[in-house]
Amino acid sequence: MKFMKKSFKNMEPYFSKNITDGIILNANESPYNVPDKIIDEYIKRIKKLNFNRYPDMAATDLCNAIANKFNVSNYNVTVGVGSDELIESAFRATLEPNDIVLSFSPSFSMYKVFAELSLAKFIPIDFKNNKFDVDLMLKNIKEYNPKLVLVCSPNNPNGAFLEEEEIKRIASSTNGLVLLDLAYIDFAKYDYTYLGMEFENIIAFRTFSKAMSLPSIRVGYAISSKDNIDMINAIKPPYSVTSQSLILAEIAIKNYDLYKENIEKIKSERNRLINEFIKLGYEVLPSEANFIYLNISNDLYKLLEENKIYIRKFKTGPSRITVGKEEENNALLEVVKSYENCRN
Amino acid sequence: MKFMKKSFKNMEPYFSKNITDGIILNANESPYNVPDKIIDEYIKRIKKLNFNRYPDMAATDLCNAIANKFNVSNYNVTVGVGSDELIESAFRATLEPNDIVLSFSPSFSMYKVFAELSLAKFIPIDFKNNKFDVDLMLKNIKEYNPKLVLVCSPNNPNGAFLEEEEIKRIASSTNGLVLLDLAYIDFAKYDYTYLGMEFENIIAFRTFSKAMSLPSIRVGYAISSKDNIDMINAIKPPYSVTSQSLILAEIAIKNYDLYKENIEKIKSERNRLINEFIKLGYEVLPSEANFIYLNISNDLYKLLEENKIYIRKFKTGPSRITVGKEEENNALLEVVKSYENCRN
Numbered sequence: 053m054k055f056m057k058k059s060f061k062n063m064e065p066y067f068s069k070n071i072t073d074g075i076i077l078n079a080n081e082s083p084y085n086v087p088d089k090i091i092d093e094y095i096k097r098i099k100k101l102n103f104n105r106y107p108d109m110a111a112t113d114l115c116n117a118i119a120n121k122f123n124v125s126n127y128n129v130t131v132g133v134g135s136d137e138l139i140e141s142a143f144r145a146t147l148e149p150n151d152i153v154l155s156f157s158p159s160f161s162m163y164k165v166f167a168e169l170s171l172a173k174f175i176p177i178d179f180k181n182n183k184f185d186v187d188l189m190l191k192n193i194k195e196y197n198p199k200l201v202l203v204c205s206p207n208n209p210n211g212a213f214l215e216e217e218e219i220k221r222i223a224s225s226t227n228g229l230v231l232l233d234l235a236y237i238d239f240a241k242y243d244y245t246y247l248g249m250e251f252e253n254i255i256a257f258r259t260f261s262k263a264m265s266l267p268s269i270r271v272g273y274a275i276s277s278k279d280n281i282d283m284i285n286a287i288k289p290p291y292s293v294t295s296q297s298l299i300l301a302e303i304a305i306k307n308y309d310l311y312k313e314n315i316e317k318i319k320s321e322r323n324r325l326i327n328e329f330i331k332l333g334y335e336v337l338p339s340e341a342n343f344i345y346l347n348i349s350n351d352l353y354k355l356l357e358e359n360k361i362y363i364r365k366f367k368t369g370p371s372r373i374t375v376g377k378e379e380e381n382n383a384l385l386e387v388v389k390s391y392e393n394c395r396n
Numbered sequence: 397m398k399f400m401k402k403s404f405k406n407m408e409p410y411f412s413k414n415i416t417d418g419i420i421l422n423a424n425e426s427p428y429n430v431p432d433k434i435i436d437e438y439i440k441r442i443k444k445l446n447f448n449r450y451p452d453m454a455a456t457d458l459c460n461a462i463a464n465k466f467n468v469s470n471y472n473v474t475v476g477v478g479s480d481e482l483i484e485s486a487f488r489a490t491l492e493p494n495d496i497v498l499s500f501s502p503s504f505s506m507y508k509v510f511a512e513l514s515l516a517k518f519i520p521i522d523f524k525n526n527k528f529d530v531d532l533m534l535k536n537i538k539e540y541n542p543k544l545v546l547v548c549s550p551n552n553p554n555g556a557f558l559e560e561e562e563i564k565r566i567a568s569s570t571n572g573l574v575l576l577d578l579a580y581i582d583f584a585k586y587d588y589t590y591l592g593m594e595f596e597n598i599i600a601f602r603t604f605s606k607a608m609s610l611p612s613i614r615v616g617y618a619i620s621s622k623d624n625i626d627m628i629n630a631i632k633p634p635y636s637v638t639s640q641s642l643i644l645a646e647i648a649i650k651n652y653d654l655y656k657e658n659i660e661k662i663k664s665e666r667n668r669l670i671n672e673f674i675k676l677g678y679e680v681l682p683s684e685a686n687f688i689y690l691n692i693s694n695d696l697y698k699l700l701e702e703n704k705i706y707i708r709k710f711k712t713g714p715s716r717i718t719v720g721k722e723e724e725n726n727a728l729l730e731v732v733k734s735y736e737n738c739r740n
Contacts, residue, residue, distance in 0.1 A: 068453055294641055297640070
């Protein structure tokens with residue numbers, strides 16, 4: 053790439069095949085489409101939409117609806133193109149070249165990319181037996197005085213959950229900003245979005261892409277002090293969330309109760325999957341998210357693909373399987389069982 | 397903003413009031429909504445959409461449709477959240493701190509913001525009597541050896557048009573990359589998107605936000621060599637364009653012919669507005685875009701607002717008026733005439 057700057061020469065276009073057929077368990081999506089009632093109301097609204105006008109850049113109605121759900125003021129809320137855009141805006145707002153970013157590792161792969169794009173130094177804090185190693189994090193905070201500390205909980209890709217007291221310990225130990233990525237919190241045993249309001253150095257990030265079944269609309273939001281929200285708003289691109297996405301997200305969050313049954317189903321299927329894999333002799337980590345994390349052999353991975361069952365296998369070895377519908381999980385388990393039977 | 401880095405301390409949240417009532421001539425939007433046939437097909441498609449799946453990150457169908465219209469290959473095309481996202485990706489891909497960006501000035505205000513976010517130096521090349529001063533640009537290219545040269549034609553906010561031979565002269569004179577922003581090219585006397593294919597150092601950017609009546613969906617696209625498109629794809633956020641926007645943009649570009657009548661109306665109304673203002677004694681620049689550029693007194697600006705007619709008045713003095721529907725332009729002219737009558 054002739055015009056690419058030297059420091060980025062090794063970057064390659066990220067590519068993920070668009071799979072539309074089969075059992076799709078590779079992207080932590082919900083297996084359930086959006087409830088019909090929400091889509092019906094959405095279509096009613098867009099029939100009256102002036103497509104020829106820019107979106108409301110302040111996202112007033114959506115921010116009000118989110119503020120209402122979390123019992124905060126609308127100036128404590130901002131929305132973006134997925135929580136990614138907001139997380140990256142926090143990177144860009146705070147990081148000078150060579151500043152330090154600490155993140156538990158492995159975690160959401162974009163944190164490292166965002167740090168590189170901001171010319172910052174990314175230091176991974178390894179999990180210890182797949183548990184958050186908070187002591188090691190605190191030691192590194194002391195040593196490096198980071199501008200940003202990344203905490204994704206429940207963590208992608210291993211499903212680990214960090215108790216709220218531990219997050220408070222981290223936030224109290226750093227002068228930097230703690231970015232608390234709660235993409236999977238709806239599947240966890242309890243929620244701590246409120247920490248974004250309680251600590252001046254925590255921003256909580258949430259998304260419509262997982263439990264709300266809306267990755268197609270690319271909407272995430274941040275909750276924090278007015279000062280932190282103003283900072284993100286000063287940096288993030290204006291008008292990035294589409295009018296249609298603003299409308300659909302607003303209807304969805306006002307109808308959050310309609311999602312509860314499916315969320316419970318996913319949680320119980322997750323626990324069932326974990327137990328079934330353990331019965332089959334697999335070592336599976338506890339998970340508070342909508343996916344499980346375990347080692348799958350290359351042969352089994354290929355066999356699953358032949359059966360049009362798609363999971364995510366990382367270059368580092370382990371695999372992440374998104375929890376599907378009951379019948380999808382049964383199909384998955386059937387292939388795994390037949391594979392194990394043939395091996396024995 | 398406590399956690400904002402020092403170099404950005406003076407940045408403030410961009411704010412633009414969301415006006416939904418009255419005659420809206422301040423944002424270069426089309427006064428015409430999207431043709432019904434397009435919306436009907438769109439609603440049919442989204443009724444079948446799996447909202448719970450991520451968008452196709454390669455935007456395959458939309459890129460194919462665009463490639464087809466411009467007679468290029470699909471690897472010569474990429475799409476983003478407005479052309480803004482793609483233009484900024486080009487900034488981020490190419491600029492090391494302190495690199496030079498040259499841009500004609502005044503022009504689209506985000507170019508300077510993008511340069512600042514990339515820690516680059518932004519050097520404005522002033523218009524000369526509101527004409528592109530290409531000789532001055534060439535002189536500065538020689539002096540500064542810029543990484544990027546920005547050309548917006550027709551130019552926002554003054555409507556000036558740069559002939560294709562002049563763009564070729566610029567591209568041939570620089571080792572840097574020429575970002576050719578063609579947001580308003582549908583309203584101009586001729587199109588030169590093909591220059592993105594002909595010069596290895598030109599990327600042409602286009603948008604669905606203006607002539608296509610679709611600012612609500614936030615879709616822009618870039619056309620250039622595979623090498624340049626790969627570079628943008630390596631930097632731009634994955635999955636940023638929503639599934640709904642991909643679908644609607646695809647239907648719209650396949651039905652481009654449905655827009656032609658309205659585009660002609662806007663061009664002829666633009667010429668009428670210019671003539672009427674000149675008759676009233678105003679100095680108005682020629683414009684090849686869907687807006688006109690002239691000096692409006694503060695009193696007249698206020699009077700227009702009192703009549704719920706909204707135009708864009710810049711801090712630097714001049715105003716930009718988007719061309720509306722015939723009846724909207726008549727309402728505008730009526731207020732201007734009554735104001736001028738009272739003055740005389």
